């Protein structure tokens with residue numbers, strides 16, 4: 036591995052640590068030329084199989100690009116989009132497979148996007164799950180409403196014992 040500081044063509048591993056879940060390994064390296072240290076992270080490469088059968092590397096940027104379209108005009112920051120993409124990657128990596136269907140990447144986006152912005156979620160879900168009728172939207176909106184009711188019910192349950 037080349038040194039990122041002086042481009043020396045060799046480096047020495049001084050420490051290796053496997054992450055808690057075993058999905059990655061971090062190596063601390065030192066350049067024998069300039070003496071500076073840097074860290075590399077090794078993970079299995081993750082591929083996405085598109086509906087067309089084309090296989091391409093998983094990319095957080097592509098997740099962000101796809102979600103950003105649904106977020107147009109919504110108060111969603113770049114930071115939240117980056118965080119969402121990170122959660123999506125963690126979710127698909129947690130499946131443990133090296134290849135994942137584009138469909139499953141979309142599924143992994145729905146949950147965190149719903150927490151981020153309900154309108155963007157509806158837009159994304161309508162394209163991704165191919166809503167064709169008003170009833171499809173109604174069902175999705177009812178789902179959101181039901182969850183909200185569920186949340187307030189939880190709050191009541193927390194308050195009750197005190198009273």
Ligand SMILES: [Zn+2]
Nearest residue numbers: 038041066069
């Ligand atoms: Zn160096």
